Structure formats: C-alpha cells, structure tokens
Amino acid sequence: MVPLYGCWGRILEVDLSKKRETVRSVEEGLLRKLLGGVGIAAKIILEEVPADADPLGPENVLVVGTGPFQGTAIPGSGKWIVAAKSPLTGIWGDSCGGGDFAPDLKGTGFDAIVVKGKADSPVYIWVNEGEVQIRDASSIWGKSTSETIEAVKSDLGDKAVKVVCIGPAGEKLVRFACISSGFGFAGRTGLGAVMGSKNLKAIAVRGTKRVDVAEPDKLAERSRELSRRLYENSLEGMRKYGTMLGMQAGQHDDRGYGLKHNWDGGVFEEISKINEERVREITVGEVPCSNCPVACHRHTRVTEPEKYAYDGHGPEYETVAMLGWLTMIADIKAVGYMGHLCNEYGIDTISTGSMIAFTMECYEKGWIDETRLGGVKPVWGDADSAIELIHMIASRRDFGEVLANGIRSAAEFIGRGAKEIIVECKGLDYPAHDPRSYYPTAINYATGVRGACHQRGVTAWVPGGFNIPEWGVLVPNREDRYTMKNAAHIAAKCQDWASFSNSLVQCEFMFWSGLTFRDQVELLNLVTGWGLDAEAVAEISERITTLQRLINVRFGVRRKDDYLSPKMFKPQPSGASAGKVPQPFEEALLEYYRLRGWDENGIPTKEKLESLGLTQEAGYLPNP
Ligand code: SF4
Incomplete structure (x- = not known):
C-alpha cells in the first residue's frame, strides 16, 4: 500500500440529531485531486447538502477542516477552514480562521470534522486525541466568544485545550455571524449562524499526533529557512503594522479606494485619524497564529474615553476600513472598540461595517427614521449610533431584526431605492478593496465562489505587488x-491561487513577507512526495474553483448572479482613481466564462468538468 503523507485520510462525522459519531476514509486519489481544506470540503458539500437545503436547517452540513500543511512546521500553517451552505448568500460558504486551533485539530488524527443534524439543546463537541464526546453547553449558551473559550477550557479542566466557538450573534442566527478561535476569526459568509442553528456552541480539540511527510528532514530545514526569511521581511511590514500595512499610502493614496460615504468615494480627508500609525498607538503587542513568523494580529488596548475602553484583539485592516472609512468614523479608539464588540458578539466586521454604512445612507435619504431605529440617529461619522447598531444587530433587537438578515434582505425590506445603494454580490458585502481602482477585481467580485471577496480571488493585491509569474499574473x-x-485571466488565476492556498491550508498573508507560489509548490511536494509542477498545480487549483462553481450552479447561481453593484459604475469625484469605472464589464465577464470553459449562462460545461477529472461530479449539472 502506498503510504499517505500529509493527511490522515480520516474524517470524523458527528451527527448531532442522532448523537452518533462515525469515521470515514478519504483515498489518496481524492487528495491528489483536491488536496484538502476547501477542496475536500467542496466535494462533501456538493454530495451531501441537498440543493434546496435551508442553510439554517439540520440538513445543512458544516465542515471544519485542515489540509496537508497542518501538523507541519510550515510557516502560515496555523489555519483551518470551515465550509457549509451559507445562510447569508444561499450558496457555497467558506471561511478561513487562525489562532491556535489548527495543529491540535490535525493532531486528533482526523483531517476534518463534519457536523450534521441539530442537537436538542446547546452542546459542544470535544475531540480528545481521537476520542469524541458531545457535551452539554447549556451553561455556556449566551456567553461572548472570549467567555465561551474560557468556559469550555474550565469545563474540561484543561487550559491547553484549543477551542473554536460562536458568540451570542451565532446563537441568534445573525446571518453574518462568525466563528472565533480567540483572535483568529472565520468571519465571512455567516457560518457562525450554521453552528447556532445546530445548537453547537463550540468545538474543542486536543491532539498531539503528527502526520508522516514524504521528506521530513528537507521539510524541516526548508520550513526553518522560510520562517527566518518571512520573519526578517515582516519586521518593517506586517509584523510592525499588521494587515493595516499600507492603508493610507497604498489603498487610499496610491490606489484611490473610494470607500467613503458607503462607496460614493473620493478622498477621505480624515484618513490619517484611522490609518496604520493610529492603530500602532493603541497596539500593545503582536499576536501570531500557530507556526507564524509574521504575527499580523494585534493585541490592542484603549483606556479612555471610558465608553470605548477595551482590551482585546484587532482591529484588522478590513475592520478599520469597513467600520471607520466606509462610515466616516474618524476615531481609531471608537473603531477599535466597535471591532472588539463585533469579536465578542461573534459577527463579521466586514458585513457589519457595510450594514452600518448602508443604514446611515438610508437614514440620510429619509428611507428610515429614528422611530424604527429605537431612537438611534445614525449619521455619518457618529460612532455612538454605530455602536448602538452593533448591539441591535447582534441581539436582533428592534430594527436589528431586519439588519441581522443581511444586506440584500434589509434592502428588500426598506424598499425605495435601497437595492441601488447596497454594495455586494450574491449577498456578500464587498470587502474594503475597490474594483474601480483595478478592473480585474470587478470580474473577481462578480464571479467569486463565495460572493464578492478579496481572499477567494486576490486581484486587489496585484497592484500592490502580488504576482504569480508562472501563471502570467x-x-x-x-x-x-x-x-x-x-482582466478575465487575472481574475481566474487569482481565484485559482486562493483555491490552492485554502486547500493546502496556508495563510495567504505569507505572500506579503516574501513567500512565493514556487515556495508553496516545493513545500507541497516535500509534504506529499507527489512531484507536482506549476502546471499540475494550476489544474488542481482550477478543478477546486470549478467544483465550487458547480455547487453554486446546483444552488441556483447563473449569469444573472454575476453582477457588479450599481455604485461601482459611478466614478469617484476625486482621488487616484477618480473618474474610473470598470467597463466594458459584460464583455469581460463573457471572456471570463470562455476562459473557464463555462457556457454563456455561467455553467461549467460537461466537457470542461470531464477534462478536469470531474466526470462523476458532472452528474450534478442541471438538465439542459
Ligand atoms: S500572517 Fe496573521 S493571519 Fe496569517 S498566520 Fe500569521 S498571524 Fe495568522
């Protein structure tokens, strides 16, 4: 029998309805085709989630997984993925979290945990070196994310246990609730609500087993070399500034992002009040995920004014940009506190910022008033009303009941011209990267596998220095x-690279300290012994992206769903990208379909699926 390297080939399935655990095996052939992480998760979601499944129903399936890099010393391998049908978008949902959870998850002897069904009452799953328990979480239900992690550790009597959990927002089924590992959040697509819908408060793991790798000595040496290089490169970069690196000089000044006033754009005169230097002023330390020489996460503290006082993690670039720049709240202490609140409630800061800015614009236009908002007057730049909105959303209080269902649902409810001012695709709010500043991002956002996303297609990073010469990026x-x-080519390749990285599973931010695509391929070969080259990896990566698209087609996605928000066709009045709009959009979209081997309705053809080795999966194509 050929030895299996880098993965156990074992997946734990926990059915909360039946209170039963089973173990299933994964053959090496499937790992060679899909690697692990989101690749294997996609296969599970395609085959096990019914096309008409309610994302918040027991029929949805939650996959928490690792890839071939977990359990090694490879830099950036302290990450885990989660996937399910998204309650925010109704399509493929996935997110990548960090913290200290991933090595222990892999160390349990399972590559992934698949959660099905729904528990009768709040529970958490405890996997201790391969032994599984479903434990009562009634006394933990209602607690914030940080309280939950401490409560689970205390319940198990072991501070070294690693935990991922939801906060009160996930319990309340807020459709953009996230999953926390303490400081590494799986933020996007609302998978915290999927946990909440299953009455699953947390997953705790302890695992010390280590997988075999093909070239252990070479891998250890290469991991050491790379870690040293990345550490040194990060000293004046991400280690110093975190993900805020280059916010003002790059995103604002050079690229001319137009986030101000809910994406109406133009120069934001107060950007220096929330830029990278301001975050440094509230930073008390850097925090790394496991196996990370870069340590982009921040430990921050605010002591005054008292109303914004906190001691916690973040804010990341996306948090500052979405909660501050988009809403014109030019106060880093307030923005830090808002991010902290989101972390403790367990809601995605990107979607929350988008929702607050949208509410401010609706209020300004007179489409909603303070009587519907419980007396709150959300005006541009006002942190205190924004903070009230966060409380309302996370607890579904007052108008929070409407906002908690996501941006498309809220726009539908408000009516008037609300649909024209939301900035999203497939229900996923744009992150803080502007397609008007680099046109391939328009195609990427329109076609992204989980909706508009800068990390499932890293086009927005290309003008700042990201490149894959082997693939022509x-x-x-x-x-x-x-x-x-x-633009179509760049979008496709940047999406495929994200599929690759999130199947390995490796932190995409390693690139910013000098990791290259070539390094990733070399590391994969040292782990698995597969001897892949850039071309072979390109095929695997395209296969994974295409499989995710097939899932979306099964969930109803067609060309009509691959759109750009109306605001993106409105030029900004000032800034480096003033006057620019990503046109001709439709022609580029059709070119993208052609490149992908999809038909004019955005459906992968049977021939294309077969050419990628997805012959069996082609059976899920809709009838012509
Ligand atoms: S760069 Fe940041 S997100 Fe990535 S592994 Fe390191 S600490 Fe975690």
Whole structure:
C-alpha cells in the first residue's frame, strides 16, 4: 500500500440529531485531486447538502477542516477552514480562521470534522486525541466568544485545550455571524449562524499526533529557512503594522479606494485619524497564529474615553476600513472598540461595517427614521449610533431584526431605492478593496465562489505587488490598472491561487513577507512526495474553483448572479482613481466564462468538468 503523507485520510462525522459519531476514509486519489481544506470540503458539500437545503436547517452540513500543511512546521500553517451552505448568500460558504486551533485539530488524527443534524439543546463537541464526546453547553449558551473559550477550557479542566466557538450573534442566527478561535476569526459568509442553528456552541480539540511527510528532514530545514526569511521581511511590514500595512499610502493614496460615504468615494480627508500609525498607538503587542513568523494580529488596548475602553484583539485592516472609512468614523479608539464588540458578539466586521454604512445612507435619504431605529440617529461619522447598531444587530433587537438578515434582505425590506445603494454580490458585502481602482477585481467580485471577496480571488493585491509569474499574473503599471484587457485571466488565476492556498491550508498573508507560489509548490511536494509542477498545480487549483462553481450552479447561481453593484459604475469625484469605472464589464465577464470553459449562462460545461477529472461530479449539472 502506498503510504499517505500529509493527511490522515480520516474524517470524523458527528451527527448531532442522532448523537452518533462515525469515521470515514478519504483515498489518496481524492487528495491528489483536491488536496484538502476547501477542496475536500467542496466535494462533501456538493454530495451531501441537498440543493434546496435551508442553510439554517439540520440538513445543512458544516465542515471544519485542515489540509496537508497542518501538523507541519510550515510557516502560515496555523489555519483551518470551515465550509457549509451559507445562510447569508444561499450558496457555497467558506471561511478561513487562525489562532491556535489548527495543529491540535490535525493532531486528533482526523483531517476534518463534519457536523450534521441539530442537537436538542446547546452542546459542544470535544475531540480528545481521537476520542469524541458531545457535551452539554447549556451553561455556556449566551456567553461572548472570549467567555465561551474560557468556559469550555474550565469545563474540561484543561487550559491547553484549543477551542473554536460562536458568540451570542451565532446563537441568534445573525446571518453574518462568525466563528472565533480567540483572535483568529472565520468571519465571512455567516457560518457562525450554521453552528447556532445546530445548537453547537463550540468545538474543542486536543491532539498531539503528527502526520508522516514524504521528506521530513528537507521539510524541516526548508520550513526553518522560510520562517527566518518571512520573519526578517515582516519586521518593517506586517509584523510592525499588521494587515493595516499600507492603508493610507497604498489603498487610499496610491490606489484611490473610494470607500467613503458607503462607496460614493473620493478622498477621505480624515484618513490619517484611522490609518496604520493610529492603530500602532493603541497596539500593545503582536499576536501570531500557530507556526507564524509574521504575527499580523494585534493585541490592542484603549483606556479612555471610558465608553470605548477595551482590551482585546484587532482591529484588522478590513475592520478599520469597513467600520471607520466606509462610515466616516474618524476615531481609531471608537473603531477599535466597535471591532472588539463585533469579536465578542461573534459577527463579521466586514458585513457589519457595510450594514452600518448602508443604514446611515438610508437614514440620510429619509428611507428610515429614528422611530424604527429605537431612537438611534445614525449619521455619518457618529460612532455612538454605530455602536448602538452593533448591539441591535447582534441581539436582533428592534430594527436589528431586519439588519441581522443581511444586506440584500434589509434592502428588500426598506424598499425605495435601497437595492441601488447596497454594495455586494450574491449577498456578500464587498470587502474594503475597490474594483474601480483595478478592473480585474470587478470580474473577481462578480464571479467569486463565495460572493464578492478579496481572499477567494486576490486581484486587489496585484497592484500592490502580488504576482504569480508562472501563471502570467504580473504587477501592472499604473495605466494598466484601468483596463479590462486581460482582466478575465487575472481574475481566474487569482481565484485559482486562493483555491490552492485554502486547500493546502496556508495563510495567504505569507505572500506579503516574501513567500512565493514556487515556495508553496516545493513545500507541497516535500509534504506529499507527489512531484507536482506549476502546471499540475494550476489544474488542481482550477478543478477546486470549478467544483465550487458547480455547487453554486446546483444552488441556483447563473449569469444573472454575476453582477457588479450599481455604485461601482459611478466614478469617484476625486482621488487616484477618480473618474474610473470598470467597463466594458459584460464583455469581460463573457471572456471570463470562455476562459473557464463555462457556457454563456455561467455553467461549467460537461466537457470542461470531464477534462478536469470531474466526470462523476458532472452528474450534478442541471438538465439542459
Ligand atoms: S500572517 Fe496573521 S493571519 Fe496569517 S498566520 Fe500569521 S498571524 Fe495568522
């Protein structure tokens, strides 16, 4: 028998309705096709979630998984993924979290945990070196994320146990609730609500087993070298600034992002009040995920004014940009506190910021008033009303009941012109990267597997220096940022790279300290012994992206769902990208379909699926 390297080939399935655990095996052939992480999760979601499944029903399936890099010393391997049908978008949902959970999850002897059904009452799952228990969580229900992690450790009498959990927002089924491992959040697509719908408060693991790898000595040496290189490169970069690196000089000044006033854009005169230097002023330390030489997470503390006082984690770039820049709240202490509240409630800061800015614009336009908002007057730049909105959303109080269902649902409820001012695709709010500043991002957002996303297609990073020369993704000169020529190719390759990284599973931010695609391929070969080259990895990566698209097609996605928000066709009045709009959009979208081997309705063809080795999966195509 061929030895299996990098993975156990074992997945734990926990059925909360039947209170039963089973173990299933994964053959090496499937791992070679899909690697692990989101690749294997996609196969499970395709085959086990019914097309008409209610994302918050017991028929939805939650996959918490690892890839071939977990359990090794590879830098950036302290990550885990979660996937399910998203309650926010109704399509494929996934997210990648960090913290200290991943090595122990892999160390249990399972590559992933698949959760099915629904418990009768609040529970948490405890996997101790391969032994599984479903334990009562009634006394923990209602607690914040940080309280929950401490409560689970205390219940198990072991501070070293690793935990991921939901906060009160996940329990209340807020459709953009996230999953926390303490400081590494799986934020996007609302999978915290899927846990809540299953009465699953937390998953705790302890695992010390280590998988075999093909070349242990070479892998250890290479991991050490890379860790040293990444650490040194990060000293004046991400280790110093976290993900805030380059916010003002890059995203605002050079790229001309137009987040101000809910994406109406233009220069934000107060950007210096919430920029990277301001975050440094409230930072008391860097916090790394496991196996990370970069340590992008921040430990921050605010002591005054008292109303914004907190001691916690973040804020990340996305948090500052979405809760501050988008809403014009130019106060880093307030923004830090807002991020902290989101973390403790367990809600995604990107969608929350988007929802607050949308509410401010609706209020400004007179489409909602304070009587519907419990007396709150959400005006631009007002942190205190924004904080009230966070409380309302997370607890579904007053108008929070409407906002907690996501941006599309809220716009539908408010009516008037609300649908014209939301900035999302497939229900997932845009992150803080502007397609008007680099046109391939428009195609990426329109076609992204989980909706509009900068991390399931990293196009927005390309003008800042991200590149994959082996796949023809190169840093453009300034004028070439504003052309649809080649946009389809760049979007497709940036999406495929994200599929690759999230199947390995490796932190995408390693790139910013000098990790290259070539390094990733080399590391994969040292782990697995598969001897892959860039071309073979390109095929695997495209296969994973295409499989996720097939899932979305099964959930009803078609060309009509691959759109750009109306605001993106409105030029900004000022800034580096003033006057620019990503056109011709439709032609570039059709070019993207052609490149992908999808038909004009955005459906992968049977021939394309077969050419990618997805012959069996092609059976899930809709009838012509
Ligand atoms: S760069 Fe940041 S998110 Fe990535 S592994 Fe390191 S600490 Fe975690």
